[in-house]
Amino acid sequence: MTSTQAPIGSGFSAASTTADVIRGIDLSGRNAVVTGGYAGLGLETVRILAGAGVKVTVPTRDLARAAEALSGIAGVTIEAMDLMDPASIDAFAGKVLAQGEPLHILINNAGIMANPLTRDARGYESQFSTNHLGHFQLAVRLWPALKQAGGARVVALSSRGHKRSPVDFDDTNFAHRMYDRWVAYGQAKTANALFALQLDKLGELHNVRAFSVHPGGIITGLAKHMTQEEIRAVGAIDEEGKPILDPSKNMKTIEQGAATSVWCATSPKLAGMGGVYCEDCDIAPGLTADSTERLGVMPWAYDAEAAERLWALSERLTGTQFAA
Numbered sequence: 001m002t003s004t005q006a007p008i009g010s011g012f013s014a015a016s017t018t019a020d021v022i023r024g025i026d027l028s029g030r031n032a033v034v035t036g037g038y039a040g041l042g043l044e045t046v047r048i049l050a051g052a053g054v055k056v057t058v059p060t061r062d063l064a065r066a067a068e069a070l071s072g073i074a075g076v077t078i079e080a081m082d083l084m085d086p087a088s089i090d091a092f093a094g095k096v097l098a099q100g101e102p103l104h105i106l107i108n109n110a111g112i113m114a115n116p117l118t119r120d121a122r123g124y125e126s127q128f129s130t131n132h133l134g135h136f137q138l139a140v141r142l143w144p145a146l147k148q149a150g151g152a153r154v155v156a157l158s159s160r161g162h163k164r165s166p167v168d169f170d171d172t173n174f175a176h177r178m179y180d181r182w183v184a185y186g187q188a189k190t191a192n193a194l195f196a197l198q199l200d201k202l203g204e205l206h207n208v209r210a211f212s213v214h215p216g217g218i219i220t221g222l223a224k225h226m227t228q229e230e231i232r233a234v235g236a237i238d239e240e241g242k243p244i245l246d247p248s249k250n251m252k253t254i255e256q257g258a259a260t261s262v263w264c265a266t267s268p269k270l271a272g273m274g275g276v277y278c279e280d281c282d283i284a285p286g287l288t289a290d291s292t293e294r295l296g297v298m299p300w301a302y303d304a305e306a307a308e309r310l311w312a313l314s315e316r317l318t319g320t321q322f323a324a
Contacts, residue, residue, distance in 0.1 A: 002200055002275030005286035005302050010269055012281035014216065014247035017255040018048040021263040021281055028053030031103050031149075032265075033096065033142065035059055035083065035135065036110030037076075038066035041157070041215055044258040045107060049265070050075045054105065059092050083110060083134030084120040086318065093141030103145035105265045107155045108135035108192070114181040117174065124317065125173045127181075131188035136195055136314045140322045147206045154203075154210040155264045156196045158277060158301070160217075160250070162189040166300035167310055190301045191310060193277050198307035200275035202324055209274030211264040214284065214295070216252040247280075250294065277302060 012021055032049055036042035037058035046056050050073050059081030060066040066078045081092035096103065111131045118126040124133060139146075139154060146152040164186025171177050174184065196212040203210060247256055263281045264270065276283045277297040287296040300306060315321055 002197065002304070003273040003283065005276050005283065005297060007282045007285060008269065008273075010263070010267070010282040012259070012263065014250065014252065014280040015256060016259050016263075016281045017253070018044055018259045018262045019255065021259050022048055022052055022266055025052060025266050025268075027104075027266065030054045030105065031101055031145075032056045032105035032107065033059065033103060033138075034105075034107045034109055035081075035138070037107075038062075038069040038078075041254060041258045041261065042107075042109040043069055044254045045109060045261055046070065046076060047073055048258070048262055049105070052266075057096065081138075083130045083138075084126065086122075086134075086137060089134060089137050090141060093138060096142060097145055101145065102149035102152070103142055104149045104152050105155075106139060106142060106146060106152070107157075107261055107265060108139070109155075109157050109261065110135075111157060111188075113161070114185050116181065117179040117184075119173075122317075123173065123175075125179075125184055127184045127188040128172055128191065131185075132191035132195060133314060133318055135192070137318045137320045139195075139199060140315075140318075140320045143208075143322065143324075146203070146208045149208070151207045152203075152209075153265050153270075153274075154196065154199055154208065155261050156192040156210065156212045157261065158192040158196075158212040158214055159185075159189040160214050160279075160295065161186050162193055162214075162301045163298050164189075166190050166298075167194065167306060169309060169313065172313070190298075193297065193301040194303070194307040194310045195314075196277075197275045197302060197304065198311040201304070201307070202311075202322065204274065205324070209270070209272075211270070211274060212277045212301075213260045213264055214277070214279040214297075215257040215260055216247070216279070217250045275302075 037046040120129045193212040196210040200210040
């Protein structure tokens with residue numbers, strides 16, 4: 001069953017790093033796929049997993065950039081893939097499956113945030129397409145390898161931004177409502193959490209467990225569509241433009257930000273658990289709809305009915321059918 005949306009006392013904190021959460025864990029012989037694994041949180045995630053013995057595959061739109069960023073990290077393979085191009089997702093998944101090896105870890109780390117209105121070739125709004133639909137299709141296509149592992153974990157990067165909007169099932173792609181880049185981001189991040197909830201429900205029988213993650217406030221390339229004034233307004237940088245680092249206020253280093261993803265992907269304390277939204281290297285508390293708490297997860301992002309509805313919609317929009 002889906003785990004209770006409440007902290008378990010992990011022993012870690014907002015200040016814990018990737019090195020802290022993986023200490024003492026040997027992952028030799030494991031295979032992982034990390035999207036967006038050549039920059040920011042993804043790069044740190046790849047670095048720490050590879051250091052623990054994992055063979056990591058990084059799909060990317062920019063092979064040259066990824067090769068430069070990942071040079072010197074042993075055990076990493078780079079392949080072409082674009083999350084807004086369904087054919088490239090199928091081609092990448094086909095290459096992974098053709099190896100005949102189990103996939104123990106899938107981390108859906110790549111994403112875009114608050115960009116101007118753009119659409120993929122199908123007409124789908126780009127934040128929903130990139131952050132959710134592309135990762136949905138990827139996970140479904142890779143399902144045989146995840147099931148083969150006999151114990152796999154899928155981690156979907158959500159965000160505190162999910163508080164900005166539930167999924168609007170009447171108009172997910174802003175065909176009839178005014179586009180708001182932050183509402184679109186919030187919807188996509190809610191979708192990431194609901195995806196993990198439903199995948200966990202479907203995967204539990206095969207010991208494929210899924211988690212969603214809020215990494216914290218970290219200045220990375222994800223913020224490229226924000227102005228300096230916007231970044232300063234959320235308390236991420238000071239008057240001189242330097243990052244403000246205070247994990248107690250959710251402002252983290254890259255190593256602290258990637259820690260929750262790594263914890264969800266590897267922690268023995270999560271054995272037999274799944275379907276929950278996590279932050280600060282622990283399961284987050286569930287909130288009520290009127291909550292003004294800075295952290296925690298809103299009820300629309302861990303609603304089982306909404307998760308099932310989103311799954312069906314995603315199958316229809318991507319033309320990708322899940323077969324357990």
